[in-house]
């Protein structure tokens with residue numbers, strides 16, 4: 001899943017308005033932020049399937065238990081939550097960011113073909129395979145995305161123009177990136193595919209910037 005992970009992070013702002021959206025998105029995307037690094041280091045393996053029937057299936061996730069097994073998602077989630085709590089002392093925020101890390105695995109379990117392990121070393125592979133229908137994937141992710149954005153746009157309001165245009169510019173970027181996945185071909189090699197996934201890291205400062213230029217919307221009495 002792609003924009004669906006961003007959607008749950010946007011929606012989580014409603015529960016923990018004090019937590020930066022950048023932290024929420026980093027949590028929801030943590031497994032996909034670490035994954036390209038492990039692929040480039042040769043620890044996890046992905047293959048390109050040029051003959052895939054739709055764009056969502058172009059990557060064959062051969063081996064990625066350190067980022068994408070259920071057990072490791074929980075381990076990363078606990079680590080992220082403890083780190084966040086140590087830095088901020090905000091217990092509710094820590095619980096939510098930990099849950100967001102694990103939500104990544106759950107959403108991937110819904111979308112991926114059975115290629116996800118429950119723990120490193122365990123043979124069974126799980127995945128409900130929403131990706132086998134491009135139309136169903138776009139419908140589910142699109143609905144999630146709109147719901148998440150609506151929650152964020154209601155929970156926060158811009159302090160200034162950066163808070164408006166930085167946010168909507170980011171939304172436009174995600175829509176264009178999603179459309180280019182649908183329209184684009186496969187990457188020339190797994191390494192190029194992984195290297196381009198590193199762009200996720202560059203988005204974090206952008207998100208932190210526009211989120212700082214927004215503030216919680218006052219609740220009606």
Ligand SMILES: [Zn+2]
Nearest residue numbers: 031032104108
């Ligand atoms: Zn993933």
